[in-house]
Amino acid sequence: MEQLQEAFSTIEKDIIFKIWLLCLCNLDETTIVLGSIVEDDITIQQQEHLMYLLKIFGNQIDKITILKTWRNYDHIFVDTFEKLKDICVHSNLNGSQEENEFKILREMCLRILWNILKCPKHIKYRQINKQALYNNLCSRCDILGADFKQVFEKTENQLQYCGFKKENDDNWYCQYDHTQILHLWNCYKYWINEQIMFIFMCLLCCHIKQDMVFKEECVCYRMENGKTMKAYLIMNIEQ
Template sequence: MFAQLQQMYKTDEEIISKVAKWFGQDVESQQQHLMSLFYNFGNRFEKTTISQTWRNYNQIYSDTLEKLREMCATSNLNELKEENELKILREMRLHILWNILKYPKHIKYRQIHKQALYNNLFSKCHQLGADFEQVFISMEKNLQTIGFKKGNHGHWYYQYHHIQLLHLWNCYEIAINQQTMYYINKKLDSKNSVHVIEWKMERL
């Protein structure tokens, strides 16, 4: 390329050398910018996604950085929405299961009125900004897993005359193990600071 420039425009060696040096610095700078993007966003996106965004924005660092930050914000909102949906479902399962386990002979805890279920879920979804339709569909599947069956009028009834204690307890244990737990970690440093760390229990 530079040989052609020299031949076409009779550019002297000194100018060619400066141009080559400038191009080399520019390429190195671009590589550093791309590596910086990989470092800062590599834990959120695949490298192919970062590289494609980099190309889409003509390898301009500031524009690519702004776009990736925007993508992170959108991803965080989606994760929060999904987390809230799971939180609502988990709390409802625990509430239903605990009532049956604690009061196995009380008929009222074996029946769920469709409108009461609808209103309860709608209120919780509205408060947390969760997808009501998705939560409602998932909740119906959860009820079937627990042992409920939908009646003719859309109400839910526990279908077994004798409580399936072991199955209900297993369902309750699974729901408990999925919820976020907290523990105190006392860091042994000069400030003797105390940190609260959030973690999720995983079922083995």
């Protein structure tokens, strides 16, 4: 991220962060998108429109096609959106496999991040065994027919971005740092927003935990499979 921020200093850090996540921490793809923004010299609003297009179509159409279409239609959001929608309908891309890969990645990231946010100082959730991760992802990919190599690589990229480091034993470790919580929460918010769910109840509350004040929003979700999930979403963190 620091390298990207230095290379694209004219772009706001928040924009770089969001595009980095939209590209699933793929450095090459992120560089291409950011390079296009600089080259085309588009406005902040147009950057927001581009990110929305990447979010909607990024799992169905490759980033290069999205950027070319965006440029061909003079960065006009509505025209680009309609064209990309048409491409999705008539293309021969195997969208279902890509969707399953993204689903597995999303679920794994949410699970890891939520465990850490729930118990920030619990060592168990800050250590990830490579073989266990390998077996878990392999099983999920076999069931859903996803590309294991792609999913495993992207998962490791996400772990690295979240602050995990691979040690000599090939396992992943994340040291406790209370200043890191906000970064992890931002990552969690991104992935939770990618969930298909219906919010039907909210309750705001505050409490003190781990020497910090957390303002939480208790949200109940009805999932795709009909089950109900209750999540306590941290809305604000104060030292």
